[in-house]
Amino acid sequence: MRKYRLFGMISAVCIALSVLYSFVGVTQTSVPKVQLTTNPPLEKILPFEAEAEKPQSPVKLTLQAVDASNKPLKNALINVELFTPASNFWLTTDFPIVEGTKLLQMSAAAPDGKLEFQQILPIRGHYQIKVNVSPLIANSFAPYEQTLSLNVRENPVKYRYFAVVAAILLSIGLLGGWVIGGQEELRQGEIAPQSVRLLLSALTIVAIVTLLFINISAEVAEAHGSGHSTTQEPIAPPTQKIQGLEVKLEGDKTATVGRLANFSVQVIDGNTGQPINDVSLQVKAIALEHDLPVFIYKGFTSQEGKLIWLEQFFDGSPHKVEIEATSLPESQRQFAPIKVAQVIEVEGIAPPIYIRLICLFYFTAIVGIGMIIGLLIQQWRKPQLNFK
Template sequence: MTILISISGEGYSQTPTRSVQLNTDPPLQSLIPFEAATEKPQSPVSLTFQALDAQRQPFKNAKIGLEILTPPSTPWWTTDFPIVEGTKLLAMEATAPQGRLEIQQMLPIRGNYQLRVNVSPLLAGAFTPYEQTLTLPVRENPVKYHYLGGLVIVLLGVGLLGGVVIGGQQIVQEGEIAPQRVRLLLSGLIVVAIAALLAINISAELLDAHGHSHEHEHTHATQSPVQQSQGLELHLVGDDLATVGQPANFAVSLKDTTTGQPVKDILFQVKAIALEDNLTVFAYQGIPDSSGKLAWQEQFFDGAPHKVEVTATPQPGSNRQFSPLQVAREIEVEGIAPPLFVRLISLAYFTAIVGIGLAIGLGLKNRWFQRLVRG
C-alpha cells in the first residue's frame, strides 16, 4: 500500500501543467540594473513571455496580462532609487495571437522582481484562464562594489589615523573629561559628520530642484498627441505629470474619421524615452484589443522628463494600407528625495566604519606604547 501511494504521488507531481515560459536578453546571469549618470550605452532588457499548454505547446489567440513589481523595500541596504522599491513598474494587457508577449523594460534597481502573468482566451471557453508568478533576479552592478570598497578603505584609513594620533599614554588635566588630543579629534569627527549630513541633504534638495527645473526647459512638445491623416485619427491619451514610485496611465487608439469606427488591423509600436539621455526605458510592439485600443500603466523611475511615442502601421497583408502615423506626449516626472531615515542609516554606516578604524588604531598604538615601555 505504501509503495502504491508513493508511486501515485510521483505520477501526480510529474503531471505536466500549463505554464508561462520567460526568456531574457541578455541572459539572467548578465542582468544588472539601470546606472544613473553614466556615459556607457544602456539598453532595456528584452522580456519574452510564452504561454504554454500542458503539452508544452503555445496557446493560440490568447490575452496576456502582465504586472511587473519591483523588489521589496530594503531599508538597511537601500538601492539607488529607494522610492521605487516595492512598487508597480508596469501593467498591461496584450492581445497575443501566438500566445507570446515581448517587451523591453529598463530595470531600475537590484533584487528579485515579481512578474505576474495572467493568460486568458480571446474567445470565451477556448481554454481555462490561469495565472503564474515568475521571479526575475537582478544582481547589483559590480562597479558599485568597487566604489564601496574604495570608500570603506578611505573611511577606515581616517579612523585608523585618528586612533594612532590619540592612542598611547594621555595626560588628563584637572577639570578635563578627556585629553586634549582626544577632544580635538572628537570635535573634528562631529564637524565631519555634520558636514556629511548637510552634503547629503543639500544634494538631495538640488536633485529635487533639478527635476522641477525641467518643467521650464521642456514646455513645448515636439509632437502632438493627436494626428489626423489619410482619413485616420491616431490619438494618445494619458497623464502629463507623473511621480516617481507611482504608475502613469496611457492609452492609444486609431479610428476612421469618416465612420468613427476603430481600426483594428494595425500594429502599435510604443516607446518611452528619457529625454535627458535619449534612453529608451520601455518598448512594445503589438496589436489593439477588440475595442481597437491599447492601454498600459508605466512608472518613470527617474525624476526627469520623458516622452511616450506611439507609431501606428498597417499589419502585413491588411486590406487598408497607409503611411505610418506617429503621436507623442511629453511627461514631466516629479522626483522624490530619499526619506530622511535612509540618509541617516547611510551616515550611521559611514560613522561605524570610521569608529572601527579608530578602535584598530587605538589598539595598535597601545601595543606599541606598551612595548616601548617594556623595552
Template sequence: MKKYRIFGFISAVCICLSILYSVVGVSQTSQSQVLLSTNPPLEQIRPLQAGGETEKSPVTFTFQAVDAAGKSLKNALINLEILTPPRNFWLTTDFPMVEGTTLLEMQVAAPDGKLEIQQMLPIRGNYQLNVNVSPLVANAFTPYQETLNLKVKENSIKYKYLAVIAAILFSVGLLGGWVIGGQEELKEGEIAPQSVRLLLSSLTIVAIITLIFINITAEVAEAHGGHNHKPENIAPSVQKNQDLEIEVLGDKNATVGKLANLAVEVKDSNTGEPIKDAVLKVKAIALEDNLTVFAYQGFPNEKGQLIWKEQFFDGAPHKVEIEATPLQNSPRQFSPVKVAQLVEVEGISPPISTRLISLFYFTAIVGIGMAIGLLIQQRRQPQPKVN
C-alpha cells in the first residue's frame, strides 16, 4: 500500500511540474514585442565611410509593435533611443568622439503601431536600440520595453588599406634589420656604417610620414571641422499662409558627440490652434556632401509639434528640412509648405592618446620587421668553429 502512495505522490508532483512548466513557457513566448526590419538587410549594413567615393545612404529601420497574438498594436506611442557602440580604447573607429554616445532620441505617435526612420550609422560595432511602447488611449494595452541589438561590420576597404600600410611598414623594418645585421665595418671618422646611416634617415622619413598620416586621419575623424559651407538657397525657418503656420524650433549650434534638440510646430495661422491632421516629412542633410543622415515621416502630437533629439556626428554644417502636407482624407487641405534651419556643428579632435596608440601600432610593425631581419642575418652568418 505504501508503494502505491509513494507512486501516486510522485505522479502528482510530476503533473504539477508539467503544468507549471507549460504556464511558464506560455508566459514567456506569448507577450508583446517589437519586430525590427532593415533595408538593406542586417548582414549588409556598413558604417559611413568618411571621404569614400562609394554611394552613401542611410539605413531604413522599421519598428512594428505587436501584441501576444502577433497583431499590430493600434494607437501606440513609441519612444526610440539609439545608442552607438561603446568605446574601445585600443581599436578606435573613424569617429572616436561618437563612440559610447546617444545617436537619436524621439517619441512619436504610431496609429498603426509602426515607426519607420532612416538613419546613417557612423561607426562599426554593436548598436543598442531601446524601444518603449505605451498606449495613446489609457489602459488600451500594457506598456512594455524592448532592447534590440544591431551589429554593424566594418567596411572591407578599411582592412585592405590597413593591410597595405602594414605591409609597407613591415618591409621597411625587415630591410632595416637586414642591413643592420650585415655588420658592415666602420671606416675612419664614421660613427656608424653608411648603410646604417641611410637606414636611420629612411626610418626618420617614415616616422614623419606616419605622423602626417595620423594627423590627417585625425582631422578626417574630426569630421572636417572649420568648413563654412553656407547654402545659397535654403527655405526660411518660418512659413505662414492663409491656412497654417509652420516653424522650425531648436538648436542652431551643435557639437559632435552630443544631442541637439530639434522640433517643428504647426498651427492654424488664424486661430493659433495646433494642427494635428498634417504629414511632416523631416530630413537632416550634411551640406558638405549633400548626404541625408536622418529622415522621418510622421504626424504632429496633440500640441501640433514633432520633437526629437539628434546627434550630428559630422562636424560640418547641416540643414534640417521639414515639409508639411495635408492628410489625404482630411477636411483641411493646403499647398505643401517647406521650412528649414541651418545647424552649425562643432567638430572635436580625438584625444592625443588615440593618436599615440596609432603611432605605437605603426612603430611596433616596423620593430617586428626589423627584429625578423636581424634574426635572418644572424642565421646566415657563419658560426666560428670551436677547436
C-alpha cells in the first residue's frame, strides 16, 4: 500500500512539473515582440561630439517585429518614439536642454516587419524606444506595444579632459594651502602676509576667468547657428513637379533645440491629384555646419502617398531636410529620382544658470580640497621643524 502511495505521489509531482514547464514555455514563446539591433554594436556607440576630429556617423537602429514563433510579421505598421536619457541635476551632459525629451517620432509601413533608420545619439545615458506594432491588413494579427532601451556610454576622452582639469585645479589649491599654511609674520599695517595676498589675488583672477569662460561658452551656445557658415551648393526646392509627379515637402521652417519639428512629404499624380503609394523615399536631415547626417530613413509612402515624422534638432545650427523619391522596381510607373529639400533654422538655448553654478561649485570644491591638503601638510611639517 505504501508503495502505491509513493508511486502516486511521484506521478502527481511529475505531472505538476510537466504542466508548469509547459506553461512557462508557452509564456516565454507565445508573445510577439520587437527585436532591436544596432550598427555599430551597442558597446561601441559613443554620443555626439562637437568639433570632433574624426568623421561621425549616425547609429543604425533596426527594429524587427516578430510573432510568437519568432517569424517576421508581414504588412506591419510600426510607430516609433525615441526618448533621450533623463536629466541628472548634478551630472549634466553636453546638451542639457535635450535631456529627457523626445528625439524622434515616426510611423511607417513595414512590409517585412522591419523598420530601419539612422540617428545621431547626442548624449550619454539610457535611451528608451517605444514601439507600437499594428497590422496594415485588418485583423491579420493583434496590435502590441513594447518599450526597448539602449545605453550609450560616455566618450572616454571626456574623462581624460576632466582628469587634466582636476589635476590643474588641485595643484593650484595645494599650492595655496602650502603658502597659507607657512605664512610669514605680519608687518605693521598689513592685514595678511604678502605671499597670502598674492595668492588670494591669483585665485580671484582664476575665479573671474572661470566665470567668464562659463558665461561666454553659454552665450556662444545660445547664439549657435546665427553665425554658422552654410553649404554653398544649391538646394532643391521644397516642391517638384516632374514627369507627371508632384513631390511636396511640408513642415516647420524653424525649430528649437529640445522641441520636435513636424515634417511630411506627399507624392501625388500631377495630373489627377491622386496619391501614389508605390514610391520609395529616402529622408536625410543634415547639419550644414559640418555636413553631418543626423537622421536617415529609407521607406515607402503610405496608402495616402504620405510620410509623416517628427524630429528634434539637438544642435543649434542650420539643418537641411532632403527627400529623394525613386520608383520601385516592381512599380508600373518608372521615373528618374526626384529631390526636394528645405533649410531649417534651429534656435539654440543656453543652459540654465544653475548648471553654470554647479560647474563653478565643482571647480571651487577641487581647489578647496587641494588647499586643505596643503594646509595639513604644512601643519604636519611645523612640529617636525620645531623638533629639529
